[in-house]
Amino acid sequence: MAVPTLLIRQLRYQRGAVGTEGAFALNIEELALQPGETVGVVGPSGCGKSTLIDLLALLRRPTSVDTFQLLDRDVASLWRRNATDACTDLRARHIGVVLQTGGLLNSVTARENVMLSQRLLGRVDASWVDTLFDALDLAALGHRRPAQLSIGQRQRVAVARALAHRPALVLADEPTASLGIDHAPGALDLLLGLASTSGAAMVIVSHDTELLRERGVRLRHCVARNGMVELAQ
Numbered sequence: 634m635a636v637p638t639l640l641i642r643q644l645r646y647q648r649g650a651v652g653t654e655g656a657f658a659l660n661i662e663e664l665a666l667q668p669g670e671t672v673g674v675v676g677p678s679g680c681g682k683s684t685l686i687d688l689l690a691l692l693r694r695p696t697s698v699d700t701f702q703l704l705d706r707d708v709a710s711l712w713r714r715n716a717t718d719a720c721t722d723l724r725a726r727h728i729g730v731v732l733q734t735g736g737l738l739n740s741v742t743a744r745e746n747v748m749l750s751q752r753l754l755g756r757v758d759a760s761w762v763d764t765l766f767d768a769l770d771l772a773a774l775g776h777r778r779p780a781q782l783s784i785g786q787r788q789r790v791a792v793a794r795a796l797a798h799r800p801a802l803v804l805a806d807e808p809t810a811s812l813g814i815d816h817a818p819g820a821l822d823l824l825l826g827l828a829s830t831s832g833a834a835m836v837i838v839s840h841d842t843e844l845l846r847e848r849g850v851r852l853r854h855c856v857a858r859n860g861m862v863e864l865a866q
């Protein structure tokens with residue numbers, strides 16, 4: 634069987650002691666993603682969805698974890714050895730993140746924002762950027778800076794940027810939250826289509842269960858249980 638893009642077993646993340654003010658604990662028994670597969674993570678505000686994205690992006694270290702495999706790399710052992718540089722390198726090569734706020738640099742053009750991750754890896758591929766810009770209806774806007782774009786256009790640039798270095802794993806944190814009900818479905822369809830075209834596995838965090846369900850996305854629910862949050866089926 635093919636190597637999964639992501640395989641996590643028995644992950645626990647804890648902030649503060651359970652039962653005390655401000656404490657938070659997240660438990661993942663298992664999360665597995667094959668290439669090209671998308672999972673939606675849904676749940677109420679504060680349940681830990683952004684924390685989960687940070688854990689998957691290797692930005693946050695689990696408190697404990699049995700298995701954390703990204704492609705053929707043993708991330709659990711990297712964390713155990715405190716190998717944060719290796720985690721940063723894995724993130725740059727194999728992970729693309731679409732942030733709720735876009736997170737674009739305003740000092741450079743939209744196209745430069747998108748090409749940045751390719752340049753950092755020495756993997757410039759202008760024709761893939763053209764493909765992304767065409768698909769996202771951005772072809773005429775590449776020379777503009779983010780501040781000269783609408784919120785929806787900025788969000789589409791953020792999608793292009795996340796996919797520019799052909800990551801194996803795409804993480805999208807409320808990618809349509811700033812778009813409103815008229816534009817959110819179209820933007821989500823573009824993201825799903827592009828991730829599937831490029832063969833990336835994807836985790837989409839959203840509070841909009843229906844939007845994901847209507848598109849046949851497999852859902853995992855953040856559920857509060859015994860003072861902690863479980864990533865249930």
Ligand SMILES: Nc1ncnc2c1ncn2[C@@H]1O[C@H](COP(=O)(O)OP(=O)(O)OP(=O)(O)O)[C@@H](O)[C@H]1O
Binds near residue numbers: 648657676680685840
């Ligand atoms: N830096 C922090 N320090 C302490 N607690 C935090 C911090 N960031 C988040 N939290 C708490 O951790 C829990 C999980 O937060 P998180 O942002 O992951 O939830 P979320 O599901 O993404 O919420 P939302 O849907 O509102 O964005 C919440 O109880 C939140 O109050």
